[in-house]
Amino acid sequence: MITRRLIVASAPLVVLAPSLALAGPAPAFTAKDIDGKTRSLAEFKGKTVVLEWVNEGCPYVKKHYSGNMQGLQQAATADGVVWLSVASSAPGKQGYFADGGQARTWINAKGAKPTTLLLDSEGVVATAYKAKTTPHMFVIDPAGQVVYQGAIDDRPSNKVEDIAGAKNYVAAALSDLKAGRKVAVPASQPYGCAVKYKDA
């Protein structure tokens, strides 16, 4: 008993896992999309990929789905960018999609325009990317490098009226990429609701 206590007490001490050390190769993943197809990051090699963590019930997600997110998705996909929304809410938690149909219904209701949405209720993709919030955005360049990670913009709020004056980091990163420039702001602190990981 005592030994077990000691192990528990000391367990967190030796965790040397790097934090947010994602500047570099994007972690590979595979996940089912809303059509039941298995998608992997590898299949999009040579293309720019945006990952967007989503939870339809989160006020911060709702704020950006007032039109902002859909607009970004449309512009990006029209430019040949692969936009993957990722739903990592565990079963029973806010934002959980039981199947692709449920997700599609929400996408259609919102008029969202992602390439597809990945069902990640086990939190595998979220864990690989250390996704913290909804929304939490990642931009991966055609070479498979994470070139942006963090918030969608520089106004951490849940008020729609704040979108107008905000600087959108994802739009900026995509246009930097398109112009062949170095991404000016490669990281920011994500804001929003916590990703609803399954209980340990």
Add this chain to the structure above:
Amino acid sequence: MLLRRLFAAVLAPLALLAVGAPARAEVVKTGHIEVELVAQEAAAVPGSTVFVALRQKIQTHWHTYWRNPGDAGDATKIVWTLPPGWTAGDIVWPTPERVRVGPLQDYAYNGEVLLPVPITVPATARPGESVTLKAAAAFLVCEEICVPEDAVVTLTLPIVAGPAKPDPKWGETVATVLAKAPKPAGLKAVWTRDGQAVKLSVTGAALKGGDFAGAYFFPYSGQVIDHAAPQAIERGPDGLTLTLTSGFAFGPEATEPVKELVGVVATKGGDYEITAVEGAPLPGSVGLGSLPAAGAGSTGGASSSSGGAAASGLAGGLPVALLFAFLGGLILNLMPCVFPVLSMKAASLAAHAHDAGKTRVQGLAFLVGVVATFLALAGLLIAVRAGGAAVGWGFQLQSPAVVAVLSLLMLLVALNLSGVFEVGAAAQGAAGRVSGGSGLAGAFLTGALAVIVAAPCTAPFMAGALGFALTQPPVFALAVFLALALGFAAPFVILAFVPGLLRKLPRPGPWMDVLKHALAFPMYGAAAWLVWVFSQQAGGVALALLLAAAVLVAFAAWAYGLGETRRFAGKTPLVAFGFALAGLVSGVALTVGALKVPTPAASGSQTAEAGSGLASEPWSPERVAALQAEGKVVMVDFTADWCVTCKVNEKTALGGARLAEAFKAQNAVLLKADWTKRDAAIAAALAEHGRAGVPLYLVYPKGSSAPVILPQLLTEGLVIEAVEKAAKG
């Protein structure tokens, strides 16, 4: 009657107006929170500052957020609408709780929280009038889900000329919140980067001698640290060092370099605001060993105080530690370490077995010897640690000088048992001195010696208790050592006090001399072992000198015995005593010489054989991390040459060919942390696992940084099983 009611209704408000209306506020319910504005003082005084707090009463299991919400969430925001001339300052944020959400960690508030804001009252405010302060508060409140809520709350305060009285309802609460809120305390703080880690060292008068169990750094910026990573704590005499895990502000993604780390260092003694600049670690911020990192934050409603309990490494605190120490002391009697010394005690018991009174007095003298020595060693240990040196239990045997002296002492005891000389015993018989007098001293010394030589090994139960003791204030620590001493002495004391047990021994007779002579050999063995330990510490040349000293001391003992015999035979003992003295003096001189021989360079860097089969590498935390990164199972053997238990384990459990095969098959590596000589890194690692001494065996499972702790007494099967299990991850 009616008239009186009418008067009351009309006049009462008028009367109030005359002296200024009392503070008025209303509570707004926003769904999950009740919000209101409360003031520290019942009135505003022109030209002064009044603290007005936004009070949130939060539904159970829900929380609102600190200025840096951590991994997710959003801080409460207040927008004030005030009359011209009135200004509001920044929120004085109370220290938040750490709330764990899956792999994420937030900094948040549970239950009731008051966020005080200083409101400056202009000098032109007119006494007799009143003021209405209006605040639009927006806050995110989360449980499993998050809900943004807002409220517009107002507070009307009378303006008075004189000093304002505290608000009768909230004055004290606001004052307490302000008093407890983190403040700068003139602390010195620096940070330095070490790969992914950022070491934050903080010192100052406010932290001197503080209790740092559960200490934690809350950064104001959400970008500088990985909030969810534990913060390893190292204690120093003047402060502490926290090992943080860097956030992306330190990474290649950062747009500008980090200059300052600003935030709150929360300790049991108080919470302080610090601004750390980059620089060399501060002296006084390390040296007293480490503490387990504050426990992972609570989930939901519970407070983060659980971190404190985890930090002590022992559930149940002092009472449990005392019990475990007593049990540990008892078990210590069975550890291989103690075996040689016990023969001394056995010999003495046998001698007095049929004299109940004498046995009891001797038993008590032994107890006093054990207790006094334990407390003396513990006191010394605590004092040395307070001085900043990283030492642990068993430190006395880390000094070659102590080992040399002990080995000679053991030799003398052995020679005494062999009958080469008698101390006082002859005198006792001849001169008829008070019986038991010298026996008492003997029993006391036996107890003392048993503790000094044997106690450095830790036994089951004892390990946890000692680890706990050394994180506690001195009085508690000494209480734990006292319990340990009582447990250790208990078997012999009980033996001495239970009649009949000893009566089972045969009557005194010649057999006793035979037994005594036989029991001399374990003592020779103990002396030989200590000499070997000394040779490991001081090298071959010093060993030769010590062996020569041993011969001279033996000669002196023999000459002394000869002198005593001559004295009782009525002959002059002077020549013999002269030889004895000469032998002793030259023996001591040689010992001093042995200690002056320069120590050969440590041989720890080469791969050592742990026995016939398994090779081990020297331990370092970096090596553990590197091997783990390669996907290997890592076992660490914390050992010392003076720890017989360790050596027995290494021989019986870690030395076999079967184990070597198992390690090879499971892709496992054995690392050896040798504590024979003092080593701060090893002492810190022991402390990390709640230990103050060796042996300690850790097995790190594949892909997990949380080691499994093996028992102090190993068997080969047990180790193989642990390694096989670890390989499965």
